[in-house]
Amino acid sequence: MxxxxxxxAGTSAADWTFRAEDVTKTYNxxxxxxxAISIEVQPGEVYxxxxxxxxxKTTFVKQIIGLLKPTSGRITLGPYDLVEDPDVARQLCSYLxxxxxxxxxxxxxxxxxxxxLIRGGPADEVRARGDALIExxxxxxxxxxMGHKLSGGVRRLVGYxxxxxxxxxxxxxxxxxxxxxxxRRRLLWDQIRxxxxxxxxxxxxxxxxxxxxKAVDRLAIINEGKLIAQGTPSSLKLDDRGRLRLxxxxxxxxxxxxxxxxxxxSARVGNxxxxxxxxxxxxxxxxxxxxxxxxxxxxxxxLGATTLEDVYIxxxxxxxxxxxxx
Numbered sequence: 001m002x003x004x005x006x007x008x009a010g011t012s013a014a015d016w017t018f019r020a021e022d023v024t025k026t027y028n029x030x031x032x033x034x035x036a037i038s039i040e041v042q043p044g045e046v047y048x049x050x051x052x053x054x055x056x057k058t059t060f061v062k063q064i065i066g067l068l069k070p071t072s073g074r075i076t077l078g079p080y081d082l083v084e085d086p087d088v089a090r091q092l093c094s095y096l097x098x099x100x101x102x103x104x105x106x107x108x109x110x111x112x113x114x115x116x117l118i119r120g121g122p123a124d125e126v127r128a129r130g131d132a133l134i135e136x137x138x139x140x141x142x143x144x145x146m147g148h149k150l151s152g153g154v155r156r157l158v159g160y161x162x163x164x165x166x167x168x169x170x171x172x173x174x175x176x177x178x179x180x181x182x183x184r185r186r187l188l189w190d191q192i193r194x195x196x197x198x199x200x201x202x203x204x205x206x207x208x209x210x211x212x213x214k215a216v217d218r219l220a221i222i223n224e225g226k227l228i229a230q231g232t233p234s235s236l237k238l239d240d241r242g243r244l245r246l247x248x249x250x251x252x253x254x255x256x257x258x259x260x261x262x263x264x265x266s267a268r269v270g271n272x273x274x275x276x277x278x279x280x281x282x283x284x285x286x287x288x289x290x291x292x293x294x295x296x297x298x299x300x301x302x303l304g305a306t307t308l309e310d311v312y313i314x315x316x317x318x319x320x321x322x323x324x325x326x
Contacts, residue, residue, distance in 0.1 A: 016043045016078045016169050018201050023073035025059055025225075033059040035225040036073070041218075043169070046192060046202045048212045048219030052318035056225040057205050061172055064203075065093045077169060094119070094168040098175050101159040103147030108139065111147060112161050121166035133161045137187050152179040160188065167200050174205040189215050213308040223316045233308050240276065240306040240314075246285045247302045248273040248292060257297050260288050267313045273298075276310050 018041040025034040034056045041047045049057050062068040064075060066086025075082045075089075082089035103111040109130065116126030134143055137157050142150060150158065156179050164171060173192065177185045192215060196202050204219075206212050212219065213233045221229040221236075229236055243264065250256075250271045259266060262281040267274050277285045282303060289301035312318070 016199075016201070017041070018170055019074070019076045020060075020064075021074045021076075023060065023063060023070050023075060025056075025063060025068065026071045032225040034063070034070070037220075037222070037225075037227045039220055039227070039230070041170075041201045041203070043199050043201050044196050045217045046196045046204060046215060048216035049203055049205045049222060050207070050209060050212060050219055050312060051222035052207070052316050054224075055222045055316075057222055058174070059225075060222070061095070061174065061203070061205060064089065064170070064172065065095050066090050091120075092168045093170040093172060094163050095172045096159055096163040096174055096176055098178065100152070100155050101162055103150075103155065103158060103162075106147050107144050108147070108150070108158055109134065109143050111158060112165050115162040116165040119166040119168075126166055130161060130165045133165060133191065136191060137161070137184055153181055153184070156180055157184060157188065160191070164191070164195055167195065167198075169200060170203065171195060171200045172203040172205065175207070176204070177206075177208060177211065185211075209309045209312045210307060221312060221315055223318075228315055229311075236311050237306065237308060240310055242279050243276050243306050243310075244279055244282055244285070245302075245304050245306050245310055246275045246277050246289060247304075248275070248289055248298045249300045249302075250298050251296060254297050257292060260284070262288075265310065265314050267318070274310070274313065276306060276314070 020037055020039045022036045022038055023034055024032065024036050026032055037060060049060070051057050059068065063070050064082060066082060066089035070083060077092055080088050080092065101111070106114070112130040112134070113127055116130060117123060134140055139154060139157060142154055147155065160173070160176055176192065177188060180188060189211070192202060192204065204212060204216055216233065218230070218232050220227050250273055252271055256268055256273060259275065262277045262284055263275045265276045286303060289298065292298040293300065
């Protein structure tokens, strides 16, 4: 479980606010990996960190957990300065990296139990919570399976359980749904929300904007090292009120056709062309999309409400389906 109220030098639950203040990380005095990022996350919040490849998300996370030191700025958790005391950062923060956990030589339940003990949890409580998480994520059939025999998706879920079987005050999940099948992905989102309700401040680092929109309380969009937007999913979509998403499924091998003047923003992912238009231009958008089908440029189209993905495209010029790295 998350450390109870009054743990760690008598700090109360109300004091466990995470704060990053003007965090800047430069290399060779010139390249800004992070440029004056300020974020505040309360206990119980699920907070998204979104951004394209190379945006600086992983660099920021590494500074939270004490693997990198900021060039300037402060990172605090309750009364603790995580920059000045990286050991306490590693004690108070739990981290699920993108890379798979090295569990080849352990049975699933052994890997979970050992991790919980290393994190300082009492054996009985760790065993009970680990078993409950294994059951909640529908992994019981692999409980006694050696790690090297598990699929990538199951190993990813085991990594999540290892990270949260005895979580810190801050839990950082870097692309937790990678390789996970759709059904267990839904179960995982439920567990992530439960983790927040238990009192942890949860950082969700992801490029899956559509799923994140349903899971996070607030989020920040980072691009080229800068925090360019922050707020609730609804507040970030305010500028797109009165607009619609027009999606065109292009015939494979076709390029992007000349777009009509009604299109505000557009991005192509594979054979999908996503565009934003005004609600008043819906009829014109449908007519154009149907023309593209008649001319053999597109196979089908869809028209619907704008999403956080459209905000992401507008602010970063990228789509969430592009390869992600930092």
